[in-house]
Amino acid sequence: MFSNAIRIASSRAVRFCPSASRHISVACNQSIDKLYGILEEYRASHYSQEFPKRFRKDVVKAxxxxxxxxxxxxxxxxxxxxxxxxxxxxxxxxxxxxxLKEICDGNGSAEDYCTISVDQMFNLLSNRGAA
Known part of the structure; x- marks a missing residue:
């Protein structure tokens, strides 16, 4: 039973952590940029006294x-x-x-098809500012 739990946990880790070398489509990149822009606009007007990293953490947590x-x-x-x-x-x-489907590479069952890890979301929001 314990080894079964490890196997399930490790398969989830692979499912939600696609290869860093995999490229995403232009449409997905545009969607990520759009989401980043919306959140950045909100951050600039409502979180201007906070560090951007603090805002990203709050967004991901929410x-x-x-x-x-x-x-x-x-x-x-x-x-x-x-x-x-x-x-x-x-x-x-x-x-x-x-x-989300493209980021998670379309793996998983129907109910978790559109989910990404907290780390992936934080990385998406963090890496846009550097681009």
Whole structure:
């Protein structure tokens, strides 16, 4: 039973951590840039006294709290963030789901098809500022 739990945990780690050398599509990149832009605009006007890293941590924590699986971020979590900051009309649900599906490489069952790890979300938001 214990070895079964390890196998399940390790398969989840692979599922939600796609290869760093894998390239994503232009459309996905545009969606990530769009999400980053929406969040950055909000940060600049409402979190201007905070460090950007603190804001990213708060965003990831809030998105994770809306997920049914601990440590994972779903389309619902991102959609909830956008709704809470008054930007729900700026990025449709279908675009969020497409972005997450490509990031997680389409692995997994139907219920976790659109989830990414907290680390992946934090990296997405962190690496956009450097690009």
């Amino acid at each position: 998105a994770c709290s809306k997920s049914s699986c601990p440590g994972l971020i779903s389309a619902e979590g991102i959609e909830s963030i956008l709704h809470n900051i008054g930007a729900s009309n700026q990025m449709p649900r279908s675009e969020i789901e497409s972005m």
